[in-house]
Amino acid sequence: MVGYSAELFTGSSLGLLAHFIFKRYEPSVLQFVFTAALVGIAESVFFTIAQVAISTVAFLIVLSSSILYYRVLSTNHPLHHIPGPLAARASQLWLFWSLYRGHPRQIQKDMHERYGPVVRIGPNEVSIADAASLNVIYGGKPWLKGKSYSFTASGGAATHEVALSAIRDPKEHAFRRKIWDRAFSIASLKNYQPFITKRVEQLCEQLDRRCSAVSIDLYQWLSYLVFDVMTDLAWSGGGDAVLKGRDPDGAIASARYSLHIAGMTKVLPWLAKHLLGLPWIDSKTLEFRRFSSDMFVKRMNDKNNTDKESPKDVFYHLLSEGSEDGRQWSINALQADSRQVVTAGADTTVSAIAYLFFCLLRSPNHYKRLQKTIDTEFPHERPLEYDALAKLTLLDAYVNEALRLEPPIPFQNQRIVPESGYSINGISLPPGTHVRAALYAIARLPNEFSSPDEFRPERWLIGERVPNERFNAKASAPFILGPYHCVGRNFAMQEMRYTVASLVRRYNMRFADGFNIQEFEKRIEDRSVLEIEHPLEVIIERRQ
Numbered sequence: 001m002v003g004y005s006a007e008l009f010t011g012s013s014l015g016l017l018a019h020f021i022f023k024r025y026e027p028s029v030l031q032f033v034f035t036a037a038l039v040g041i042a043e044s045v046f047f048t049i050a051q052v053a054i055s056t057v058a059f060l061i062v063l064s065s066s067i068l069y070y071r072v073l074s075t076n077h078p079l080h081h082i083p084g085p086l087a088a089r090a091s092q093l094w095l096f097w098s099l100y101r102g103h104p105r106q107i108q109k110d111m112h113e114r115y116g117p118v119v120r121i122g123p124n125e126v127s128i129a130d131a132a133s134l135n136v137i138y139g140g141k142p143w144l145k146g147k148s149y150s151f152t153a154s155g156g157a158a159t160h161e162v163a164l165s166a167i168r169d170p171k172e173h174a175f176r177r178k179i180w181d182r183a184f185s186i187a188s189l190k191n192y193q194p195f196i197t198k199r200v201e202q203l204c205e206q207l208d209r210r211c212s213a214v215s216i217d218l219y220q221w222l223s224y225l226v227f228d229v230m231t232d233l234a235w236s237g238g239g240d241a242v243l244k245g246r247d248p249d250g251a252i253a254s255a256r257y258s259l260h261i262a263g264m265t266k267v268l269p270w271l272a273k274h275l276l277g278l279p280w281i282d283s284k285t286l287e288f289r290r291f292s293s294d295m296f297v298k299r300m301n302d303k304n305n306t307d308k309e310s311p312k313d314v315f316y317h318l319l320s321e322g323s324e325d326g327r328q329w330s331i332n333a334l335q336a337d338s339r340q341v342v343t344a345g346a347d348t349t350v351s352a353i354a355y356l357f358f359c360l361l362r363s364p365n366h367y368k369r370l371q372k373t374i375d376t377e378f379p380h381e382r383p384l385e386y387d388a389l390a391k392l393t394l395l396d397a398y399v400n401e402a403l404r405l406e407p408p409i410p411f412q413n414q415r416i417v418p419e420s421g422y423s424i425n426g427i428s429l430p431p432g433t434h435v436r437a438a439l440y441a442i443a444r445l446p447n448e449f450s451s452p453d454e455f456r457p458e459r460w461l462i463g464e465r466v467p468n469e470r471f472n473a474k475a476s477a478p479f480i481l482g483p484y485h486c487v488g489r490n491f492a493m494q495e496m497r498y499t500v501a502s503l504v505r506r507y508n509m510r511f512a513d514g515f516n517i518q519e520f521e522k523r524i525e526d527r528s529v530l531e532i533e534h535p536l537e538v539i540i541e542r543r544q
């Protein structure tokens with residue numbers, strides 16, 4: 001051993017030195033390997049190959065043990081005082097594993113029940129389960145978006161195609177967001193209603209043919225519906241999934257898979273671009289990229305065809321509105337943002353509607369009550385009107401309750417503690433700490449809602465709350481708050497109201513024989529957006 005002392009000493013010292021650098025700048029595996037290679041090359045000037053090998057091994061062992069010790073045990077670590085699982089303190093891989101398994105929202109909730117309102121879920125990341133903090137983090141002067149946003153959900157590194165949700169620079173975000181806000185103004189929302197009405201009518205025609213027959217997978221049909229609505233919204237024309245009764249060119253599955261992969265790799269952004277380059281992953285995200293590019297080109301051609309009046313879709317707003325300083329969007333940005341209408345709007349809305357139907361079918365009395373209310377409000381031939389539906393407090397109570405229990409984006413909301421730091425329940429979070437609000441856990445806190453795990457839409461109706469019932473509407477934030485809140489919120493609400501009211505009014509439904517409620521619940525997974533992995537098998541009957 002004495003014979004190796006020079007190379008062991010050199011390797012170990014360089015390992016410690018590298019740690020002091022990596023402590024400030026979290027390395028990727030590639031940087032880690034690159035540094036080791038650099039050290040090896042530098043040492044080869046003084047050492048033989050065997051000595052370099054020994055020194056490099058010493059370097060790697062000391063560097064990894066020192067990082068591990070610092071993250072897990074050292075009282076010098078700025079988040080040392082925050083409780084959490086040891087594996088999470090050690091590496092981001094713990095989060096990656098939670099996402100891979102598909103239940104990070106539930107793991108977050110379990111962790112909070114065990115450790116309290118602030119839990120360490122990564123080397124430099126904490127989760128917060130505290131309703132009052134929602135406004136501090138996301139509302140008012142919001143905290144900056146975290147590193148996980150350096151990667152877009154649409155299947156490309158953010159530097160190539162930045163969609164609105166991935167923009168971390170507040171000024172750039174505000175510039176692009178202004179145009180999105182116009183695209184979702186009250187006036188614009190009215191222009192979009194025919195998209196919903198037409199597709200729901202098509203869905204009803206399809207479902208009419210499947211009444212009382214074999215069971216249908218309601219989640220699948222709702223996916224077709226919402227995908228068509230979103231592609232109409234983005235580019236005034238889509239894949240006609242409802243009419244065809246199938247996923248057009250595999251685009252729905254491919255869009256879903258893109259979100260699935262993006263959700264997992266967002267916690268390890270450096271891994272994302274390497275993973276996406278893998279042929280079998282690339283081929284599974286290709287269909288949606290191809291589909292959306294075709295739609296984009298078609299819509300551009302329509303725009304350039306001066307004989308046609310430009311349809312008033314989101315694309316219309318993205319194209320025609322420049323900013324006051326005269327800046328125009330690049331083609332890449334235009335493509336990324338119009339595609340985001342589908343990636344942000346489809347799976348979120350479909351999971352919310354499907355989960356609401358699941359709750360209604362599990363409690364048939366609720367189904368009947370909603371049906372009766374809609375029958376009373378819209379007797380016989382009276383068409384469903386969007387404005388009247390928006391005033392139906394009972395309908396909103398049902399939608400809000402489903403969103404409370406299963407917020408469709410429960411986990412992907414990372415922010416950075418600002419320079420002023422933050423303190424919660426006497427626990428201080430230093431500037432630069434990455435945080436996520438545990439939306440799912442907060443909306444199920446027993447001090448915010450009585451019987452928090454129960455589907456009880458009445459809690460949203462002032463006249464129906466039981467005496468001393470705990471109810472804090474602000475603890476349920478499925479669309480987040482503040483300047484980065486969901487821009488499609490009002491559109492999603494009108495789509496959910498119209499779809500649910502139309503189907504409940506027209507059909508009686510029940511679970512198919514043998515439907516496994518527990519298994520269905522278990523298979524509601526989340527990585528980016530809720531993914532329902534179990535068919536929602538139902539039997540439908542046309543009402544007289």
Ligand code: HEM
Nearest residue numbers: 165341344345348349352409413479480484486487488492
């Ligand atoms: C029930 C349905 C929906 C829910 C629960 C939902 C939820 C959310 C949430 C929580 C965020 C913030 C995520 C973050 O902090 O990173 C968000 C952002 C966003 N949502 Fe939605 N969403 C829904 C439907 C829609 C629809 C229909 C659209 C239509 C285009 C849409 C477009 C967007 C966009 C573009 C953003 C990024 C906003 C920004 O960064 O300024 N969403 N949504």
